[in-house]
Amino acid sequence: MSHSDIDELIRIFSRLPGLGVRSARRLVLQLIRAREQLMQPLHLALGNALTNIKTCGTCGNLDTQSPCAICADERRDNSVICVVEDLADLWAIERCNLFRGKYHVLGGTLSALDDRSPAQLNIEPLIVRANAAEVSEIILATNATLEGQTTAHYLTNRLADAGVKISRLAQGIPMGGELDYLDDGTLGAALKARLPF
Numbered sequence: 500m501s502h503s504d505i506d507e508l509i510r511i512f513s514r515l516p517g518l519g520v521r522s523a524r525r526l527v528l529q530l531i532r533a534r535e536q537l538m539q540p541l542h543l544a545l546g547n548a549l550t551n552i553k554t555c556g557t558c559g560n561l562d563t564q565s566p567c568a569i570c571a572d573e574r575r576d577n578s579v580i581c582v583v584e585d586l587a588d589l590w591a592i593e594r595c596n597l598f599r600g601k602y603h604v605l606g607g608t609l610s611a612l613d614d615r616s617p618a619q620l621n622i623e624p625l626i627v628r629a630n631a632a633e634v635s636e637i638i639l640a641t642n643a644t645l646e647g648q649t650t651a652h653y654l655t656n657r658l659a660d661a662g663v664k665i666s667r668l669a670q671g672i673p674m675g676g677e678l679d680y681l682d683d684g685t686l687g688a689a690l691k692a693r694l695p696f
């Protein structure tokens with residue numbers, strides 16, 4: 500391992516959330532010291548994940564199978580679809596252990612500022628799913644940010660003819676709040692007490 504290989508590792512790790520150059524350096528140092536116990540399994544796990552992770556063709560979730568494990572789970576309720584911005588929000592709701600329906604992952608929010616249009620999000624497949632006979636409710640669980648709410652309003656209009664009940668998470672999600680940062684109890688309560696949009 501040349502010095503530049505090590506620098507490259509530090510550079511990559513320092514781009515991960517929560518890590519600055521200092522923490523990245525410590526992390527890499529630890530990996531180098533424990534090559535067999537840490538670096539080798541990490542190499543293997545990253546390689547496997549890189550090869551196997553795919554986007555679910557139904558809901559947009561990321562998993563090692565498509566349809567993803569949630570879409571493929573026949574014990575889950577097909578009549579309710581919870582719409583989230585991204586994977587972190589799906590994971591947050593799954594951690595509450597309350598929701599037994601299916602998901603739809605948008606892959607972001609609409610944003611005039613960042614020039615993100617409906618065509619760039621996973622919206623058309625949602626409209627198709629919402630029109631399926633078995634679907635009776637769509638929960639719009641976008642974040643309580645300006646972009647999240649704008650996206651929810653846009654979806655409400657697009658879903659108006661689908662003949663489904665449209666609901667949103669109850670109050671209690673602080674404005675500007677992102678689902679991933681809420682404690683499971685707060686998010687669970689907001690999901691249980693959801694309101695018509």
Ligand SMILES: [Zn+2]
Pocket residue numbers: 555556557558559560566567568569570571
């Ligand atoms: Zn899926």
